[in-house]
Amino acid sequence: MTFAVGDKVVYPMHGAGTIEAIEEREILGEKHRYYIMRMPIGDMKVMIPMANVAEIGLRQIIGDGEVEQVLAVLRGERTRMSSNWNRRYRANLEKIKSGNIYEVAEVVRNLTLRDQEKGLSTGERKMLENARQILISELVLAQNTTEEHVQAIIDSIY
Numbered sequence: 001m002t003f004a005v006g007d008k009v010v011y012p013m014h015g016a017g018t019i020e021a022i023e024e025r026e027i028l029g030e031k032h033r034y035y036i037m038r039m040p041i042g043d044m045k046v047m048i049p050m051a052n053v054a055e056i057g058l059r060q061i062i063g064d065g066e067v068e069q070v071l072a073v074l075r076g077e078r079t080r081m082s083s084n085w086n087r088r089y090r091a092n093l094e095k096i097k098s099g100n101i102y103e104v105a106e107v108v109r110n111l112t113l114r115d116q117e118k119g120l121s122t123g124e125r126k127m128l129e130n131a132r133q134i135l136i137s138e139l140v141l142a143q144n145t146t147e148e149h150v151q152a153i154i155d156s157i158y
Contacts (some may be wrong), residue, residue, distance in 0.1 A: 001053060003035060008061045008141045012099030014046060015039055015137035016061050022050070040149055041137050057099040061141050066101075070139065073105040074157050078113045089123060096131055101138055107131040112158050 003009055003019050010016045015038040024033050025047070034047040037059075048058060062070065082088045082142070092111065095103035111120060111128040120128060139150045 001058070002050075003053075003058070003060075008035065008099070009035075010047060010051060010061055010099055010134075010138055011037060011046060012057045012060050012097055013134070015041065015134040016141045017046065017137070018131050018141070020045070023047075039137060040140050041133055042126070045079075059099060061138050062101055067110075067139060067142050070101055071137070071157070073102050074109050074154065076109065078110050079106060081110055081114070085121060085124075089127065092127055096127070096134065101135065104131050104135050108135055108154070116158070 002143050005019055005021060008016060009019060013056045014061075017039040020034060021036040021039050023036055024031055026032075028152070033050040035050060037046045038044070039046065044090055050057065082091065087104065092107045095107050098104075108131045111124055111131070114120060115125070115128065135152070136147055136150045139145075139153075140147055
């Protein structure tokens with residue numbers, strides 16, 4: 001899949017951003033082409049090797065119509081999670097790595113509800129923050145709104 005400057009895309013494990021440029025860079029003596037993506041949160045730039053787009057799982061952001069489906073996942077019932085911390089952590093990490101916004105929303109929902117009931121370990125708290133940032137970054141671009149607005153929507157659910 002190829003993308004163009006101006007496309008809004010999701011980089012699994014990092015979040016959503018806009019492709020600002022396509023550049024050729026020489027690294028370790030080899031020339032490669034990269035998408036230069038700007039993330040809306042933290043104003044960070046990421047270089048994504050064009051040759052690895054399929055393996056990385058780079059994809060277009062969701063459409064405006066899918067935003068309500070994501071919010072429905074956030075409002076849904078918590079799915080059963082392993083009581084074993086290590087298994088639960090690995091399962092949630094796989095969901096985040098998938099790049100699927102619905103799975104990321106599940107992680108946010110499940111960990112937020114667990115935090116309210118029992119609290120989270122430091123590792124799971126970091127995972128929740130990371131998953132929230134990934135989710136928020138995509139919803140900001142999908143709705144063409146601000147980070148604060150999306151955070152307020154998510155906070156109003158819980």
